[in-house]
Amino acid sequence: MKTMLTLEILGKLNKFSKVFDLKEYEKNRRGYIKSLGAEKLLGTNSINDLVKTLKKSSLYVRPSLLDYLKVLKSYIKQNTQI
Numbered sequence: 122m123k124t125m126l127t128l129e130i131l132g133k134l135n136k137f138s139k140v141f142d143l144k145e146y147e148k149n150r151r152g153y154i155k156s157l158g159a160e161k162l163l164g165t166n167s168i169n170d171l172v173k174t175l176k177k178s179s180l181y182v183r184p185s186l187l188d189y190l191k192v193l194k195s196y197i198k199q200n201t202q203i
Contacts, residue, residue: 122146122153127171130178151182158184159192 125146128134134143154175161172175181 122149123168123171126150126153126175126180130174130180150180154180154182155184155188156192158182159189 125134125137125141125143128137129150134141134146157168157172157175158181160168
């Protein structure tokens with residue numbers, strides 16, 4: 122998803138239609154963008170530049186409180202040992 126989003130920002134995604142499932146990407150893009158914004162709050166450094174670029178483009182979708190909670194739940198699950 123990250124690669125496809127980067128290619129879309131650059132205006133090059135359609136050139137890779139034989140490599141990526143663009144219908145699946147289109148279906149999940151909005152949720153992915155919202156999750157990136159939420160992950161940024163947790164300090165995920167690897168996506169900071171992508172989120173900054175997204176905010177400058179027309180693709181950015183502001184995450185909702187529910188999006189933040191989903192990311193936080195996932196983060197806690199990944200970083201907690203039972």
